[in-house]
Amino acid sequence: MADLAKEAASLHKAASGLRTVRQHTAKPLQEFESASHDLSALGALGSLLGAKGDIEEGMTTLVKLAKQLDEEWETEAKFMGDVSDAFDLLEVLLTAAARAEKG
Structure with a gap:
């Protein structure tokens, strides 16, 4: 029962x-998303090569994926919490059953 x-x-x-992951990633993700709309650092080179649109699209895709990861991690955290609660309850039930057997 100690293992549980x-x-x-x-x-x-x-x-x-x-x-807590979302707390640590929210600000950097927001900054990254903002930067995807301001690619002026590429200057004329980015415009000449037509890379600006591709880079912006790629950054937008990365932001969406990061947000989906946050959602997935939140779901995983809830599941893990539920399993933890189930283990706690199982331990209580096993302890009560063992006491009942001892009489």
Whole structure:
């Protein structure tokens, strides 16, 4: 039963970590998204090569993918939290069953 407690604690810690990812990525992602609309650093070279549109499209795609990852990690964190809660409940039930057997 101690193993269940360790697993539950580990899952809970991992879920908490996943939930904080968005806090750390929100600002850099917003800055990256803003930069995709201001590619003036490419100057004339970017315009001549027609790269500006391709680069902007690629950056926009990366932003969308990063947002999807945030959503996926949030879903994973919820699932891990649910499994952790289930382990906690199972441990309580097993402990109660063991006490009942001892009488």
